Amino acid sequence: MINSIRLIFALSWRNLWRNKRRTLIILFAIILGVWAMIVTAAFMRGMVFQMLEDTVDNLAGHVQIHHPQYLDDPVIDNSFNPQSAAVSKLLQDPRIALSSTRIRLAAVIVSERESSGITMLGIDPAQESKVSFIGRSVVEGRFLDSTSDNGIVIGKALADKLQTRLGKRIVLMSQDINNEIADRGFRIVGIFDAPLDPTEKSFIFIAKDNAEKMLGLKNKASEIVLRLHNTDMVNSLVNDYAQFDKNIDVMSWLKAEPYLEMMIELMDSSMFIWYLIVFLAMAFGIINTLLMAVFERTREFGLFQALGQKPGFILFQVWLEAVLMIIVGLVIGNILSWLSVLATGDGIDVSVFARGMEMLNMSNIIPFVITFDDLIVANLTVAILGMLTGLYPAWRASRLVPAHAITRI
Amino acid sequence: MKHVVKCENITKIFEQGLIKVNALTDVNISVEAGEFICLSGPSGSGKSTLLNMIGGLDTPTSGEVYIDGDEIDTLNRSQLADMRLHKIGFVFQAYNLIPVLSAQENVEMVMQMQGIDKHTRHQRSSAILKEVGLEGLEDRKPPELSGGQQQRVAVARAIVSQPSLILADEPTANLDSNSASNLIDLMLHINKQHNTTFIISTHDPMIMQRARKLVKLHDGQITDIISQNNHV
Ligand SMILES: Nc1ncnc2c1ncn2[C@@H]1O[C@H](COP(=O)(O)OP(=O)(O)OP(=O)(O)O)[C@@H](O)[C@H]1O
Numbered sequence: 169m170i171n172s173i174r175l176i177f178a179l180s181w182r183n184l185w186r187n188k189r190r191t192l193i194i195l196f197a198i199i200l201g202v203w204a205m206i207v208t209a210a211f212m213r214g215m216v217f218q219m220l221e222d223t224v225d226n227l228a229g230h231v232q233i234h235h236p237q238y239l240d241d242p243v244i245d246n247s248f249n250p251q252s253a254a255v256s257k258l259l260q261d262p263r264i265a266l267s268s269t270r271i272r273l274a275a276v277i278v279s280e281r282e283s284s285g286i287t288m289l290g291i292d293p294a295q296e297s298k299v300s301f302i303g304r305s306v307v308e309g310r311f312l313d314s315t316s317d318n319g320i321v322i323g324k325a326l327a328d329k330l331q332t333r334l335g336k337r338i339v340l341m342s343q344d345i346n347n348e349i350a351d352r353g354f355r356i357v358g359i360f361d362a363p364l365d366p367t368e369k370s371f372i373f374i375a376k377d378n379a380e381k382m383l384g385l386k387n388k389a390s391e392i393v394l395r396l397h398n399t400d401m402v403n404s405l406v407n408d409y410a411q412f413d414k415n416i417d418v419m420s421w422l423k424a425e426p427y428l429e430m431m432i433e434l435m436d437s438s439m440f441i442w443y444l445i446v447f448l449a450m451a452f453g454i455i456n457t458l459l460m461a462v463f464e465r466t467r468e469f470g471l472f473q474a475l476g477q478k479p480g481f482i483l484f485q486v487w488l489e490a491v492l493m494i495i496v497g498l499v500i501g502n503i504l505s506w507l508s509v510l511a512t513g514d515g516i517d518v519s520v521f522a523r524g525m526e527m528l529n530m531s532n533i534i535p536f537v538i539t540f541d542d543l544i545v546a547n548l549t550v551a552i553l554g555m556l557t558g559l560y561p562a563w564r565a566s567r568l569v570p571a572h573a574i575t576r577i
Numbered sequence: 578m579k580h581v582v583k584c585e586n587i588t589k590i591f592e593q594g595l596i597k598v599n600a601l602t603d604v605n606i607s608v609e610a611g612e613f614i615c616l617s618g619p620s621g622s623g624k625s626t627l628l629n630m631i632g633g634l635d636t637p638t639s640g641e642v643y644i645d646g647d648e649i650d651t652l653n654r655s656q657l658a659d660m661r662l663h664k665i666g667f668v669f670q671a672y673n674l675i676p677v678l679s680a681q682e683n684v685e686m687v688m689q690m691q692g693i694d695k696h697t698r699h700q701r702s703s704a705i706l707k708e709v710g711l712e713g714l715e716d717r718k719p720p721e722l723s724g725g726q727q728q729r730v731a732v733a734r735a736i737v738s739q740p741s742l743i744l745a746d747e748p749t750a751n752l753d754s755n756s757a758s759n760l761i762d763l764m765l766h767i768n769k770q771h772n773t774t775f776i777i778s779t780h781d782p783m784i785m786q787r788a789r790k791l792v793k794l795h796d797g798q799i800t801d802i803i804s805q806n807n808h809v
Pocket residue numbers: 572591592593598599600618619620621622623624625626627
């Protein structure tokens with residue numbers, strides 16, 4: 169038995185290299201297939217990953233705290249006390265890495281020439297610069313330097329739209345605590361550049377004290393965003409504080425961006441469909457090659473049987489050829505995938521598709537992200553289905569009537 | 578006396594679409610241990626078909642084949658393979674060898690399937706290759722051997738595990754007369770040395786002359802059985 173199996177391994181391996189060109193072609197198909205599976209998966213994962221990163225970075229944080237009605241109606245009345253006992257206690261949770269307290273309301277910004285509807289953020293610059301992109305995105309001038317800074321920081325695209333620039337004055341208008349229109353002048357001290365135009369056009373930053381003065385607020389916030397030490401902690405933290413205090417609502421960032429959650433699910437299923445498509449193309453190659461090999465060697469299989477080789481061993485011998493081919497293909501395919509992902513470094517620049525990326529709320533650099541799960545699924549898909557595919561030609565070889573097989577030349 | 582081979586009323590009909598070919602009709606033959614039999618007859622007379630039936634490479638339409646007293650009709654494909662492995666050696670007209678294996682590996686292959694250990698295998702295959710005059714060519718692959726040398730390897734492989742029966746279907750058909758003569762000498766030598774039974778189909782008058790028993794086939798029927806006493 170052991171002897172026979174050793175013989176069969178030798179036979180399979182040598183037969184594989186008997187028609188080198190054919191074996192190399194099919195090997196190439198397997199390698200290309202595996203490579204396509206893994207790299208596409210890595211790219212799609214990277215896209216989701218980047219989308220999530222951008223979203224978190226884009227002011228959303230991991231967890232958000234609001235007044236319970238704020239999301240339905242983000243007005244000044246729906247604000248909460250950020251220094252209440254409950255909130256203070258929550259902020260002491262060890263899972264929280266960073267937080268930023270914001271006044272976040274709709275406003276109108278007016279320059280000498282134009283006006284525009286925007287979202288104003290009254291923030292503590294020290295907190296905010298760590299939590300969101302703004303801390304490293306000011307490209308002209310400077311970011312706000314204290315909670316009482318009198319300046320305003322606006323986006324590049326907004327500056328263009330308002331036909332204004334660094335050093336100019338603008339006026340900000342919004343509804344105050346008494347439902348009156350409040351306005352206040354600011355000098356532009358900084359211009360920021362964000363990955364996406366809409367971000368630049370919709371958000372402006374002023375110091376918290378000035379926002380409070382302008383709106384007549386005292387000890388009130390529209391939201392607190394939290395960054396946790398680890399994304400995996402989001403759900404547990406949100407669950408822990410779900411019924412924590414009736415004056416606040418604690419929510420995961422995914423809730424705030426429901427389409428993201430959908431995208432992730434969609435991506436998982438579309439990835440599997442992609443695997444199957446790639447695999448089907450490969451399977452045709454494997455079956456064809458092996459059937460051809462079996463056909464060419466019909467005589468030999470007759471001979472093997474005449475010499476006393478059992479049909480089961482003939483099946484095993486041909487099947488093993490498929491398996492060896494798949495194993496070699498998988499190994500090389502995985503190595504190549506790894507190398508090509510390494511070669512792309514931080515990711516690939518997709519700025520050619522900038523408009524589409526903006527619609528998806530994504531930046532222009534997509535990193536490759538290889539997850540263990542994706543590797544397993546891709547490899548198992550090829551291995552299991554490939555081995556099943558190899559069974560058919562092998563079965564055909566084992567069913568030959570020896571007398572007929574031998575007379576065929 | 579126990580018969581190595583016994584065929585009872587073997588009939589084989591090949592159906593190709595609507596056409597039926599009676600390759601064998603009611604063939605009866607008994608072969609005793611140590612016989613050296615030559616099947617002769619015109620092309621299409623059923624020589625190969627009869628050898629295939631005896632070796633279990635195909636099944637008769639009706640009738641029974643017994644090998645060493647066992648009815649092979651009752652064996653499944655796997656058991657048939659086992660029977661061939663242990664009892665029968667085959668030599669065909671050409672393309673007898675597995676092209677990816679060397680001469681020695683081809684000879685060892687059968688022993689390997691029988692589960693014989695590496696050392697014994699090597700010893701026996703070396704000895705047998707020497708016996709058939711192929712010393713020094715052990716590591717050559719079949720394409721690197723002449724037709725006569727390939728047939729010698731095939732004979733070596735057929736006899737190496739000392740089967741009780743060797744079936745050879747036109748073993749000399751592709752050889753020049755010199756190589757053919759040597760091969761016949763070899764087979765007669767083995768027949769004498771090991772008392773191995775041979776059934777050989779052939780058109781070759783040289784084999785017919787030297788066989789101890791000549792079985793003549795015509796249109797799928799045995800027309801004549803001649804015992805001769807002219808072997809070397
Ligand atoms: N697989 C097959 N299908 C159909 N007919 C077959 C098949 N094998 C053999 N025959 C027919 O059976 C008859 C006997 O053939 P067989 O090969 O046994 O003859 P043979 O005596 O060996 O001839 P040769 O000397 O040419 O080798 C022939 O008429 C042949 O055409």
